[in-house]
Every structure is written in C-alpha cells, then in structure tokens.
Amino acid sequence: MAAALARIEIVHADITTLEVDVIVNAANSRLIPGGGVDGAINKAAGPELGKAMMAIGRCPAGEAVITPGFKLKAKHVIHTVAPVYAQHREQDVWRLLANCYRNALALAVAHDAQSIAFPSLGTGVYGIPITRASAVAIDEGAKHAHAARVIFCCFSESDASIYRAELDRRNG
Numbered sequence: 119m120a121a122a123l124a125r126i127e128i129v130h131a132d133i134t135t136l137e138v139d140v141i142v143n144a145a146n147s148r149l150i151p152g153g154g155v156d157g158a159i160n161k162a163a164g165p166e167l168g169k170a171m172m173a174i175g176r177c178p179a180g181e182a183v184i185t186p187g188f189k190l191k192a193k194h195v196i197h198t199v200a201p202v203y204a205q206h207r208e209q210d211v212w213r214l215l216a217n218c219y220r221n222a223l224a225l226a227v228a229h230d231a232q233s234i235a236f237p238s239l240g241t242g243v244y245g246i247p248i249t250r251a252s253a254v255a256i257d258e259g260a261k262h263a264h265a266a267r268v269i270f271c272c273f274s275e276s277d278a279s280i281y282r283a284e285l286d287r288r289n290g
C-alpha cells in the first residue's frame with residue numbers, strides 16, 4: 119500500500135497511558151519482563167502480562183509476538199526485540215531494527231489494529247543512536263502501516279524533537 123496512507127504522529131508521553139489498539143514493547147529475547155519501557159508496560163498491565171510473555175518464551179531480535187493488553191487501555195501488546203547496538207555489525211543493527219517495526223506492523227494489521235504506538239525501540243539500554251533509529255522507525259511506519267494510525271511515543275521532549283525533525287525532513 120502507498121506510504122501516504124499511514125497517519126504518523128509523534129507524541130511525548132508515557133506509552134502506557136495511550137488509548138490505542140496496540141502498544142509495542144521493547145522486550146528482550148527471552149521475554150522476561152525487564153526495565154525501561156518493558157518494566158513500565160508490565161507494571162501497568164499487571165502480572166498476567168509477564169506470565170503471557172514467559173509462556174511464549176522467546177523472540178529473536180527483529181521478530182515480534184503478540185499478547186493481550188490485560189489491564190492496559192490497549193487491547194494488545196506487541197513485543198519486539200531490538201538488536202543490542204554493541205553486539206552487531208552496523209549494517210545488521212539497521213536491518214534488524216527495521217525488521218522490528220515491519221514485523222510489529224504486520225502483526226498489528228493481522229489483528230485489525232487501527233492504531234499502534236511504538237516507543238523508541240532499542241535506543242535506551244540497548245544503545246542504538248536515536249537519530250538514525252528515528253529515521254528507520256518513520257521509514258518503516260510510512261511503508262508498512264497501511265491505513266493504521268501510527269504513533270511514535272517518545273519519553274522525553276528531546277527525543278520527540280529528533281523524531282519531529284526526521285518527519286519534517288521527509289515531508290519537505
């Protein structure tokens with residue numbers, strides 16, 4: 119589908135508060151609830167989420183799995199695993215990060231989601247530089263979102279301004 123159909127928004131918020139069909143979690147490959155946005159999502163969703171993640175058990179970098187949202191406003195959580203920046207060759211980092219967005223969006227579409235919110239995957243403890251990561255995120259959002267509303271949810275105003283600059287650059 120045409121890139122223009124994706125409705126991309128950048129917000130500065132706690133992703134657990136958003137009223138969307140799907141929120142995306144920046145998980146680890148063993149799907150053990152961790153810190154950062156993963157910790158916040160698990161805290162807000164309640165202990166059933168961690169149990170559902172651990173029942174799935176594994177998700178390699180770049181892939182995505184889905185669970186219910188439990189106590190969250192979101193109906194579903196899609197868990198995807200960014201590459202650890204220091205553990206991959208540069209070109210593999212960007213390929214795997216793009217796969218995270220692409221696979222999460224495909225799963226959201228398969229579950230009829232009309233709206234999906236992403237955190238800035240991989241740019242916290244996994245150490246991926248945010249400027250290029252924001253370009254990958256927006257690129258994949260534009261290419262693969264179909265008619266869904268795609269929200270990039272940044273946890274600081276400085277991160278949101280990096281995403282906005284990237285979106286403005288594309289919109290000319």
Ligand code: AR6
Pocket residue numbers: 131132133134144145146150151152153154155156157158159200237238239240241242243244245271272273274277
């Ligand atoms: N809402 C939105 N964004 C948030 C929130 C929140 N409530 N909390 C943090 N962020 P990180 P990663 C932002 O470290 O780099 C976990 O332990 C944060 O500021 O959460 O992919 C997992 O279990 C940053 O911009 O994810 C893995 O082991 C972004 O979310 C590991 O961390 C991602 O930071 C994954 O590391």
